[in-house]
Amino acid sequence: MKKPIYALLLLAAATAIQAAPYIPASGAQVIETLPRRGDPVQQELRRMRSELNARPNDLTLATTLATRYITLARSETDPRYLGYAQAALTPWWWLTSPPAPVRLLRATLLQSTHQFEPAMADLKAVLAADPANAQAWLTQATVQTVQGDYAGATASCAHLSTMSIELITITCIANVGTMTGRSLKSEQLLDLTLERSSNAPAGLQVWALTLLAEMAQRRGAADIAEARYKRGQALNPRDSYLLGAYADFLLEQRRAGEVVALLKDQTRIDALLLRRALALQQQGNARKALAEDVKELAARFDAAAQRGDTVHQREQARFELMLRHDPAGALALARKNWAVQKEPADIRIYLESAAQARDAGAAKPVLDWIALHHTEDVAATRLVRQLQTGT
Known part of the structure; x- marks a missing residue:
């Protein structure tokens, strides 16, 4: 059975991404809304x-x-x-x-x-x-x-x-397939499995839908990706991984205002605060709010470093590259992060950092990895071309 x-x-x-301690600016500032004592949970x-x-x-x-x-x-x-x-x-x-x-x-x-x-x-x-x-x-x-x-x-x-049930097995296998040159077949199999798993628990469906959305996004099928993100949101609007992935999609689409709305009251998570800051930067008309977010992120990353916490290296590399405009610092963090984990987002921040630092040689470990595993990602392909041509 x-x-x-x-x-x-x-x-x-x-x-999950853990947040560093936060010190409010004044005693009047609301920093948290506690769960209602009457909440049955x-x-x-x-x-x-x-x-x-x-x-x-x-x-x-x-x-x-x-x-x-x-x-x-x-x-x-x-x-x-x-x-x-x-x-x-x-x-x-x-x-x-x-x-x-x-x-x-x-x-x-x-x-x-x-x-x-x-x-x-x-x-x-x-x-x-x-x-x-x-x-x-x-x-x-x-x-x-x-x-x-x-x-x-x-x-x-x-x-x-x-x-276990079929949806868990196929989602697990598809997650590997999308990293090893079998993205489209993995996406088709998972999509078919999800459609015939309508009675599966909502949490499993959100997991599968998020993965499917990311697969479509990486092959450049924006309409399909967005439809899947929205289906996942309808099932669980507070899922932190889905929120981060959807925010990245919206940032790619230059829809910063929607990111700010999406992440309202969700910035306890460092990765989500980072995405809001990137959205504010993209908007270009909220300098004070952006400066506050950058200051808060810097404090959180500094606190993590003091604790010896390396969980945030991918997010910190992105912070250094895009908000502090320090490609060399970002590249150093991306290299350290690459030694620990090798997901699509890790590939991307490493290549972006190397490209902006104009250091194609530093990207060799990731370029070799992409060639070895036949990684399929339109954003990574564009960055590889940029590194190869020096443009």
Whole structure:
């Protein structure tokens, strides 16, 4: 029987971005609107937290609460829930061999902050003990894809076929295919699978629709991409990964005003604040607001550097290149980021930085990667041509 694996899917499918501490300009400034105490979800969480405080070593209660927090981190665009999830797992967090449910949750949280090596160690241990753990296979496939281990990711995805519903398996496989020269076939297969999966949970549909939108965007099919982004938004207007991807699409289309509206009240996430700043810059008529966003981003990135946090390197490279106009600084960050992850956005910021720095030689690792894996992306192709011709 196929086992559904929905609870942790959203975090496995995309990495959450954590925000640095924020100091308000005055005591009168509203910095957060707290969830309503009457909200049934928050009431249930408070009840569970109270029970866990009384029984901190209750494994079932702790892992249930942590799972709820991880799900909320994405659905509510609030990375603080990831910290709450880790706190729920405190009695086991630093153990070398924690119970399997904790180990899987720990791997999920570690990969969300780009600690891929310890995350993979936990996932391999979980799978060694339980080869039928579908969530572990999916999370492992996600990490392998981000790191560019496409053969490993394909093998991990294949394990899902007997453990989960078709949409999860095909989305996993298509995510690898789009990086290895099989974009159009992967897109067609995933689109067909989604259309016959109308009863799948909304979260799974949003994941598939976002991936499909990005596929269409990378081949230059703007109308198709936008239709898919809007379908995903209709299902979950607060999905942080979808918001970021759609904002990038709108920025490409020079529709900055729509980006500002889209990201209203969503700038707790560094990546979304960055996109709003880029939209303000593109508009050109909101200098004060832009200056405030740039100052806030600089403070967040500086705080991350002081913590030794390297999760933000792709966003920081984009910040340095486009908002601070420092191609050399951006290229240094893009190079460091490339050593950790190799997604389409990583390719693009590396090539953009090298092109603006007029340093085609620095782009060789990415150019070699594109040639080896037959990467298909109209934006990357344009940047490659620019680097080759020096224009």
